[in-house]
Structure formats: C-alpha cells, structure tokens
Amino acid sequence: MPKEFQFQELKKATNNFDEKRKLGQGGYGVVYRGVLLEDNVEVAVKWFSRESLKGEDDFLAELTIINRLRHKHLVRLLGWCHKNGKLLLVYEYMRKGSLDMHLFTETGPSAARF
C-alpha cells in the first residue's frame, strides 16, 4: 500500500532535489531520482509544480487512479507527500526508462520491431 512520506525524507533521498538527480520533466513538474535512506530503495520523486493551474486536482486524480492499478508492467506508486502546499508522488524507479522513451527513440530496444 502506498504510504505518506515526510518532505524531509524525500529531500534527503534526492540530495536536496539536486539538479544532477533530475530524470526528466513532464507537464506537471520535475522528476528526480532518489534513494530512500530507510531501506536503500531507488525511487523516482515527482514534484508537482505550483504553476500548473489545476496541479492539485491533477495530483489527486493521479493518486487515486494509480493507487487502483496494480500490474507487473506498471510503475508502482510507493507513496505521496502533501504538505504545506507541496505536492509530491514517489514511484519505484524504472531503471530502463519510460515506455515512451522505448517506443519513440532510436535507442529504444523495440525501435527495430516497428
């Protein structure tokens, strides 16, 4: 079950949201690679930006939907942090990159099959 994380925990895990830990940027904010100090698990921390107007609604929708999805091929939600206007989701880290990376880049292993 996804759990609530303390902001401090995520800050430590990502080395204070270090630029060098940036995995990418989506429509809603920046994603950082982190390691949870508690159990050494690699995670991807998505920090929803304040600028995205409907940020909060989208955050709650993503949380609700992904929380219902469980499949070995889907990224697992480990938890969330929703404090002092900050919105973050914590996912298991996908070492091989995102599905769209595999589908739409030359380097993706599936490129040759299309």
Ligand SMILES: Nc1ncnc2c1ncn2[C@@H]1O[C@H](COP(=O)(O)OP(=O)(O)OP(=O)(O)O)[C@@H](O)[C@H]1O
């Ligand atoms: N769990 C993860 N493990 C490893 N990398 C990730 C993970 N989640 C996201 N990323 C990286 O961060 C990038 C941005 O992800 P994010 O989910 O924010 O946006 P998106 O899916 O590309 O677009 P959108 O904002 O429309 O959902 C991804 O393209 C990927 O490179």
